[in-house]
Amino acid sequence: MLVSVLNGFAIGFLLFILAVGLSLVFGMMDVLNLAHGALFLGGAYLGAAFAGSWGGFLAALAVAAVAGLALGGLLSLMTEPLRNRSHLDQALLTLGVAFVAAEGLIIVFGDDPLSVPAPPGLDGSVTVLGATYPTYRLVLIGVGAVLALVVHVVVERTRIGALVRATVADREMVAALGVDNRLVKVVVFGVGSLLATTAGVLGGPIYGARPGLDATVLILALVVVVIGGLGSVRGALLGALIIGQVDTLGRLLLPELASFVLFAALALVLVLRPQGILGGVGARAR
Amino acid sequence: MTAVETRTPAPDAPAEPSGLRRGLPRIIAVVVLVVLAAAPLFLAPFATTTLTRIVVFALFAVSLDLLVGVTGLPSLGHAAYFGAGAYAAGWVSINVTAEAPVPLLVGAATGAVAAALTGWITVRTGGVFFLMLTLAIGETVQQLANTWEDATGGANGLTGVPSVRIGGEPLVNAGLLYWYVLAVGVLGFVLVWLVARSPWGAALRGIRDNEPRMRAVGYPTAVYKYAVFVLAGSVAGVAGSLLAAQQRLVTPADLSFLTSSFALLAVVIGGAGSLWGACLGAAVVVLVRETLGASLDGHGPLVLGLVFVLVVYLLPRGAAGLRRPRREPGRSP
Numbered sequence: 001m002l003v004s005v006l007n008g009f010a011i012g013f014l015l016f017i018l019a020v021g022l023s024l025v026f027g028m029m030d031v032l033n034l035a036h037g038a039l040f041l042g043g044a045y046l047g048a049a050f051a052g053s054w055g056g057f058l059a060a061l062a063v064a065a066v067a068g069l070a071l072g073g074l075l076s077l078m079t080e081p082l083r084n085r086s087h088l089d090q091a092l093l094t095l096g097v098a099f100v101a102a103e104g105l106i107i108v109f110g111d112d113p114l115s116v117p118a119p120p121g122l123d124g125s126v127t128v129l130g131a132t133y134p135t136y137r138l139v140l141i142g143v144g145a146v147l148a149l150v151v152h153v154v155v156e157r158t159r160i161g162a163l164v165r166a167t168v169a170d171r172e173m174v175a176a177l178g179v180d181n182r183l184v185k186v187v188v189f190g191v192g193s194l195l196a197t198t199a200g201v202l203g204g205p206i207y208g209a210r211p212g213l214d215a216t217v218l219i220l221a222l223v224v225v226v227i228g229g230l231g232s233v234r235g236a237l238l239g240a241l242i243i244g245q246v247d248t249l250g251r252l253l254l255p256e257l258a259s260f261v262l263f264a265a266l267a268l269v270l271v272l273r274p275q276g277i278l279g280g281v282g283a284r285a286r
Numbered sequence: 287m288t289a290v291e292t293r294t295p296a297p298d299a300p301a302e303p304s305g306l307r308r309g310l311p312r313i314i315a316v317v318v319l320v321v322l323a324a325a326p327l328f329l330a331p332f333a334t335t336t337l338t339r340i341v342v343f344a345l346f347a348v349s350l351d352l353l354v355g356v357t358g359l360p361s362l363g364h365a366a367y368f369g370a371g372a373y374a375a376g377w378v379s380i381n382v383t384a385e386a387p388v389p390l391l392v393g394a395a396t397g398a399v400a401a402a403l404t405g406w407i408t409v410r411t412g413g414v415f416f417l418m419l420t421l422a423i424g425e426t427v428q429q430l431a432n433t434w435e436d437a438t439g440g441a442n443g444l445t446g447v448p449s450v451r452i453g454g455e456p457l458v459n460a461g462l463l464y465w466y467v468l469a470v471g472v473l474g475f476v477l478v479w480l481v482a483r484s485p486w487g488a489a490l491r492g493i494r495d496n497e498p499r500m501r502a503v504g505y506p507t508a509v510y511k512y513a514v515f516v517l518a519g520s521v522a523g524v525a526g527s528l529l530a531a532q533q534r535l536v537t538p539a540d541l542s543f544l545t546s547s548f549a550l551l552a553v554v555i556g557g558a559g560s561l562w563g564a565c566l567g568a569a570v571v572v573l574v575r576e577t578l579g580a581s582l583d584g585h586g587p588l589v590l591g592l593v594f595v596l597v598v599y600l601l602p603r604g605a606a607g608l609r610r611p612r613r614e615p616g617r618s619p
Contacts, residue, residue, distance in 0.1 A: 091362070
């Protein structure tokens with residue numbers, strides 16, 4: 001039971017890192033980025049390619065961060081001509097990119113699942129309140145919590161964050177005040193993608209790296225942002241922690257129906273509060 | 287009420303119903319049907335099988351077009367109903383009977399029930415939430431197919447589906463099977479086409495173009511959307527039963543996200559809202575997947591991903607029915 005709760009936290013924080021980028025990009029720019037899962041998978045494969053030592057792990061993190069930033073910027077520019085088109089067009093574009101990226105990864109890394117060892121020193125387990133638990137997951141909870149705090153502080157307490165939140169609430173008004181929307185979009189898209197690839201590296205030791213993982217994590221991230229409310233950092237955190245717990249508990253208690261438990265949670269939230277638990281005016285369904 | 291319904295034209299209803307009444311398209315339709323019906327007489331068995339796949343996929347794409355193009359509900363998880371119909375038809379063929387109408391009816395009923403169970407929640411939402419929810423439902427159903435091994439065979443799929451029988455005679459010949467699939471496919475297409483040009487279809491196009499106004503005029507838009515969602519699921523289930531008859535095998539890949547997106551691609555290539563276009567798009571998708579997929583060592587999705595990107599940039603009118611920005615009910619939720 002304790003192990004399950006801890007697992008829930010580890011996966012919850014990982015999902016938060018993944019989902020917050022998706023949520024902000026959608027909340028701000030109305031772009032549903034279906035390539036987000038492919039970015040995560042790219043990070044996971046990078047982690048697998050460099051795995052085995054601390055140097056390799058950190059190098060994977062650094063490469064993933066730079067690549068995520070660049071790819072996010074690229075995606076932002078690619079969606080720019082579609083800014084006045086429907087959500088479906090934007091979703092189709094990012095879906096096409098996701099297919100190309102996922103197939104490219106399979107061509108490079110092969111289609112066998114790769115397992116990713118945790119960095120040396122973290123690959124053992126420790127005893128927590130009488131239960132043995134993998135060290136890496138504990139560290140992941142800590143790292144995830146710190147990252148969540150950093151994202152929260154940046155978005156809620158800094159000038160840049162204020163700009164981001166203002167753009168979520170009313171894009172046209174921010175543009176009227178003389179801020180170049182496109183620049184804000186490129187930066188947010190880039191940082192969101194950076195977080196996705198980083199989550200991929202961090203999640204490698206838990207999920208491994210395999211074809212199809214991109215769709216799995218994309219669904220989880222979408223469920224998180226729908227539950228938490230689009231465009232809200234706190235909503236993404238709350239949604240991620242809830243889904244982390246629901247998913248691990250579901251897998252423990254009803255392994256055959258785990259995905260239905262997830263869907264039931266989603267349905268419940270949508271019936272009771274369609275805009276998400278913490279979804280505000282700026283993040284309503286469009 | 288009926289008078290109002292028939293007199294409510296959607297602001298820019300696609301021209302296909304009125305266009306078809308003017309001679310030429312009708313002649314083309316007859317010629318296409320005759321050519322399709324005669325195809326097995328001059329095609330090699332392999333080509334006939336490919337054509338069978340195209341017809342199956344076209345019926346699936348048409349059912350999706352009813353949602354995406356006519357009603358403006360962009361679904362990313364429609365393969366769930368297609369696959370549910372295929373599994374149910376396959377299961378019935380193995381365990382009960384493969385006698386002709388039974389697998390079809392079971393497929394249709396399963397598609398409709400699956401759509402009814404999930405639709406009540408999806409049609410409450412619109413736009414991007416609908417995309418996300420249908421995606422999540424599709425993935426959920428695929429995981430069910432993967433884990434519920436007793437009924438679905440798990441990751442290996444449902445193997446050993448017997449040939450469809452008509453009057454006790456199994457359709458093992460590729461040409462006979464093709465005629466069976468074509469007959470059902472044409473019936474399904476006509477059903478969807480009749481719905482799209484009925485007053486109900488006009489109301490659906492009205493919902494696509496301006497749902498708040500339709501609601502204000504007095505249409506119960508949620509009921510309309512729910513009904514069309516169930517109908518589309520049912521037609522997809524019929525297409526699924528054809529798939530089971532053609533492949534004699536149903537795998538979790540048949541209800542995957544990839545299958546959903548291929549169908550969406552077919553709809554978008556053909557131009558959402560024109561049911562004929564969805565059939566042409568389905569033919570393009572199947573041919574690309576079969577011819578290029580083999581030469582690319584199974585990396586068909588790579589090509590289709592590129593096609594997606596190109597279509598979005600180069601054929602914006604392909605998605606004409608969806609580009610109209612839909613007004614929001616109001617700021618407060």
